[in-house]
Amino acid sequence: MSDATTRSPQRVRDRAQLGLCAALAGLGVLILVDASRIGQATSSNDPLGPRAVPLFLGVALLLVSGLYLLDVLRGGRGEEEEGEDVDLDSRADWRTLGLLAFFFLLNAVTIDRLGWVISGSILFWGSAFALGNRHHIRGLVIGVALALVTFYGFAIGLGVNLPAGILQGIL
Amino acid sequence: MDNLNALIGGFGDVLTPLNLLLALLGVIIGTAVGVLPGIGPAMTVALLLPITYGLEPTQGLILFAGIFYGGMYGGSTTSILLNTPGESASVITALEGNKMAKAGRAAQALATAAIGSFVAGSIGTVLLVFLMPQVVEYAVRLGSPEYLAIIAVAFVGVTAVLGSSRIRGVAALLIGLTFGLVGLDKTTGQQRMTFNIPELNDGIDVVVVAVGIFALGEALWVAAHLRRKAAEVIPVGQPWMSRQDWKRSWKPWLRGTAFGFPFGAIPAGGAEIPTVLSYTAERKLSKHPEEFGKGAIEGVAGPEAANNASAAGTLVPMLALGLPTNATAAIMLAAIEGWGIQPGPTLLSREPAMVWALIASLFIGNTLLLVLNLPLAPTWAKLLRIPRPYLYAGILFFASMGAYAANGQPFDLYLLLLLGIIGFAMRRFGLPVLPMIIGVILGPLAELHLRRSLQVSGGEWSGLLSSPFTWICYAIVVVVLLWPLIASVIRRARGGDDGDAGRGGAGPDGSDDDARDPLVSATTHFGRGGNPPDSTGGF
Known part of the structure; x- marks a missing residue:
């Protein structure tokens, strides 16, 4: 300092x-x-x-x-933000970022057609995978559970805009 | 006594079983999400916005009040038990709080934080009850030139906050103002920065900006630098305090409240400055100065109270003027606008029931928080062990849901990713986030008042300086902008002590140099755009 x-x-x-x-x-x-x-x-x-x-x-x-x-x-430099889980000694992990962006965009492309329950589940599972989760089944189960809970809670319960997509009529 | 009657009316509205349930729900969700590592109060509120979409405004605000205080309390738990805090206002709490936890006094640190938050929040809300209507009474007489001047003070205030580089703050503000520009011009209907994309005609939804910058940007930033080994969590039992702890805590609580509330109420950058001031004051006044830096309970009690009182103070300009002075208030205003309610000085006269119900639910939320959090602290602490892939995947999941649900169009998701990348870049380059979000919200308002002022004055620029009030505001702006210059002149006049040169000017200059170190390193290390001392004179 x-x-x-x-x-x-x-x-x-x-x-x-x-x-x-x-x-x-x-x-x-x-x-x-x-x-x-x-x-x-x-x-x-x-x-x-x-x-x-x-x-x-x-x-x-x-x-x-x-x-x-x-x-x-003149040698000025902005300080990078720190945080609970941030390790600034390691270099930026571009592979993880690329994978996250991919799954994020996949959700954006598919949300209207497949519906939130499917696209959201894939988003969660994929992001967790990108971040190093190797329990694929557990990740998928949590993703599906979250997507179902949010869909029923928000779209059906509160009338928030979330598409049912191809599962229209089933959910 | 009109205020009290109105407040009692507000309690009457809130005290129904459904509303109490909502308040409880808000407190629980707010605390749970706020405790999660990496999620500060602003992100908590941004992520939980969609819950309020389907509710009536009053009920939505009741829920929000709980989330607001819950998120704040959750943040302090994280910083005490994990050290490295998630947001700037908790930096100071972590300083002594984590040392206490490491010395086996986590329970006392959490207790003094919880009770201090309750005391400060309650006093702050009482002050809000009496102060806010006064401000409204004054504010309804203010014209467009005065509003423009207040907004100018807010812009300068948030860009020149403690420990940040001015040039980076201004850059962030300008980025925010640019985003505020997008859409059809409200006066003439001309397209600006829309690039013929029809989805952009209505402008960029503030919810999408907030979620993009706070949630997605943060998640991407952490993902790029994720610790391979999660930080160590300090185990905690039931929070409690001994007689001695009470004796050492109550004065810091009150002093912290006295520091926090006024700083929250003026548009000058939120809780950072009062928490630092409180910490410095407690260290000076303490009978146990040797404990500071090793876990002094006063160093947790004071800043924590300052933090919460400042949050309550923030609600004065938010409700009375429609001006947000911190990120959480900015997002709450976005929610209020989302219900089609126009914030501003007429809010209290148009929606009195809603405003008083909100204030009543602040009291209730605050009380529920205390009742709930003392016994539940060990449970909350378990949330800190959540596997990080699931945590950040969850943030991405809820961020996507919130952004999509705002308007029901996939376009917002692409916009969200763009904003997330900008949020990532801002964290990478040390640009502060607050000026940007304030710019997005207040930019269009500033332009509106500028054009209205000139309309009234017939195009004469002197119309902007039409009253003494505007003169005072612009004088403040000039002093803050020229502060580095003024400070260097003062220093030279005193006999040139170059060693302390240009720490942004706004820092509290503790006179005892040896004890200052942990504080300085905490405030400048924290990534809010800190800048090496040799280059702050640039702006």
């Missing part, structure tokens, strides 16, 4: 931060392009019009990305 260890000017630590600067600048440009396409519709009722705030935001994003870049070049 001493100042000496954190101080290293003229050297960029954590280069991925430069990507974040670029992303912020890109977002700024995106807003400006989008705003330029909005018809200028100011009136006495609305002297500011719909363009002013996006233009301001776009410029602010460009400005902040510049200042951020300056901060990074």
Whole structure:
């Protein structure tokens, strides 16, 4: 925690931060392009019009990305978030993340057709698998139980939007 | 005495068997989910939002009040028994609480946290009863320029919170404001940032943003760095306190409440600052200063009370002005809007029954929490051993369900993944999450009031500074923004002590340097966008 260890000017630590600067600048440009396409519709009722705030935001994003870049070049570094189960000494596990994203998207694609009970069960089982669960049957049983409980509790009991999908009429 | 009558009316509404059951349910679910490791109060509320979709507003809020306090209490249990806390407000509790637990005094730490939460929550709610209508009475006379000024203070307040880098806070705020921009412009109907996607015309649902950033983003972040060996849980018996513990706890509870409530009530970044202030004060006032850092009960009692009192204080601007000052309040406001109720100063006059029922259920939830949690603590502690794959798979499962159920369209799930990835990136790069969520909620409101102010003044920008109130607000904004500069000038005037340079400026400067270390490392280590001291002057 001493100042000496954190101080290293003229050297960029954590280069991925430069990507974040670029992303912020890109977002700024995106807003400006989008705003330029909005018809200028100011009136006495609305002297500011719909363009002013996006233009301001776009410029602010460009400005902040510049200042951020300056901060990074001067050796600044944002601290990664810690937590109960977070081990920051290990490198990011991209395989787990990829698998999680896959099962998440699978649920998004199938939820309307197969229904929440099936797609949700697969989501739970798949995510647990991605996170290192090797009790496949137990994972699936818990997934199906959760999906059934939430479907009956929320969709039937509380009238929340959850699709029955192909199980329509069976559930 | 109108307030009291209205409150009694509120109790009358709440004290039906069904509503009491809902309050009990809320407390149990809130505590159970809040205790789960990795789930803080904000995520608890975000994940449990769908439960309220199918309920009437009043019943939904009763349930929510229980979840709110339950989630907070659950969070402190986690930080005492597991150390590494899930959210910033519990960092300080963990400091002494976990040391106490390791020294075999987990039961006392949990007891002083539970009773302190109850005391602070009750006093805070009483203050809310008397203060909130006063604020409303004043607030209904405020015009758009004044609102814009208050929102500006809120923006600056949340981006310049303790221990964070300003540039990263501003970046997070701007990302949030960008998300708030998406959709049809409310005044002219022009499409903004919709990219011709029809689902985006109504804007991005705040529920989806909250679930994406808090639940999915967090789950993905933890998944990428999952500990191979789960952290050690300290076993705990029935919470109890000796006479000595009571004697050492009651003053910190009251002082913590006094720190917490005002900080919650002003739009300036929630519970972090008051918990730190409370901890510092208790260490100074303690008759056992040598125990600090080794498990002093005052160091748990004070910050825990400050945390809960601040949560109650948060409800003042939330109910009186429609302004959220912490993440949990932001999500509760989203829920209120979800029922088609417009928050703001007219809420109390339009929905008095609902508001008073909510406040009454806060009292009831708080009491149920105490009754329930003292005997149930050993059971809650067992939840800490839940296998991590199931825990995080469950978060993904409930996050997907909540986001889908908000509008019943798969499109929101793709949006949720995008937001989850953004939440992941924010954690990776140390961007604070709170400014972003506040930006999403308050951004559109700020634009509305800006345009209304200019409409009233006929396009004259001076219309934004129409009253002394706005002058005060913008003066606060300027002082906070220029604080690093002001602080360095002051320091130079005092004779230039460079060693302490630029810790963001907002930190409490404990004068006893040796004892400060654990506190400083706790507040700057915790990943809220802490920045090395040499680069804070950047903004």
